[in-house]
Structure formats: C-alpha cells, structure tokens
Amino acid sequence: FYKQGLAWNELGKIGKVIESLKMAVQVDPRHSRAWYNLGLAQNGKGMREDALSSLIRGESANPFDPQIPYARATILMGEGRLEDAKRAAQRALEIQPDYDAARELLKNVGGF
Incomplete structure (x- = not known):
C-alpha cells in the first residue's frame, strides 16, 4: 500500500x-x-490537524528522522502556532544539527 x-x-x-x-x-x-x-x-x-497527528505518529515510530518534526514545524508555522513550530524545529535540529532548513525556520519564528 x-x-x-x-x-x-x-x-x-x-x-x-x-x-x-x-x-x-x-x-x-x-x-x-x-x-x-x-x-x-x-x-x-x-x-x-490530521496531518499533525500523522506526523506525530511517524515521529513516535522513528524518533531519529529529522524530516518528520521539520514537517510538523512548517505546518505549525503556517497555522501561526509559533511556539509549537519552534519546539518542532528545535527537535529536528537535535536530531540533525546541520539541518539548514530547520535552522532557517527556527530563525523565522524567532528561535535564534
């Protein structure tokens, strides 16, 4: 499937x-x-909301994939949920410190 x-x-x-x-x-x-x-x-x-739920399930299945929290961060940022977006982008950077897109998103939400 x-x-x-x-x-x-x-x-x-x-x-x-x-x-x-x-x-x-x-x-x-x-x-x-x-x-x-x-x-x-x-x-x-x-x-x-369904997307965010699916991404959370994906992250729990593989907590070492930085793309999943980054995807959550982009959705959250688009929803204006900046603190949640910041936390998700920070999680992506914890997994992969050189993740430039996550670092840029974090700058955009005032996290750097």
Missing part, C-alpha cells in the same frame, strides 16, 4: 494517496515513512 500511495502521489491523486497510506499504516503502524507521507498528503488537502 505504501508504494501504491507513492505512485498515486506521482499522478497527483492526493485523495488516493491518503487512502493508500492509511491502509499502509493499518498494516504496519510502525512504518514511519508512511505516516510522514500521509501527513504531507493530508496537509496538501488542508487537513492540518
């Missing part, structure tokens, strides 16, 4: 992406990349 979700993404079928990735995480709830991509797809459909 995960690869199917990625294929739908290539075709721009976000609804199908979400459907496939939801099935992927039902089959394997520890599949952090499926949670990550599900969160991105949900965000792309304007489903911000």
Whole structure:
C-alpha cells in the first residue's frame, strides 16, 4: 500500500494517496515513512490537524528522522502556532544539527 500511495502521489491523486497510506499504516503502524507521507498528503488537502497527528505518529515510530518534526514545524508555522513550530524545529535540529532548513525556520519564528 505504501508504494501504491507513492505512485498515486506521482499522478497527483492526493485523495488516493491518503487512502493508500492509511491502509499502509493499518498494516504496519510502525512504518514511519508512511505516516510522514500521509501527513504531507493530508496537509496538501488542508487537513492540518490530521496531518499533525500523522506526523506525530511517524515521529513516535522513528524518533531519529529529522524530516518528520521539520514537517510538523512548517505546518505549525503556517497555522501561526509559533511556539509549537519552534519546539518542532528545535527537535529536528537535535536530531540533525546541520539541518539548514530547520535552522532557517527556527530563525523565522524567532528561535535564534
């Protein structure tokens, strides 16, 4: 289901992406990349709270992937939740101190 979700993404079928990735995480709830991509797809459909929930699940499945808290930070920043965005960007930098995009986002929310 995960690869199917990625294929739908290539075709721009976000609804199908979400459907496939939801099935992927039902089959394997520890599949952090499926949670990550599900969160991105949900965000792309304007489903911000669902996206944040999916990203949190992805981060709990793999707490060492800096892209997941960074994705949360970008959504939170867009929602105007700057303190939460700051914490998420800081988490990405704890995992990968040279993550330039996270450092830049942190500057934008007043974290540096």
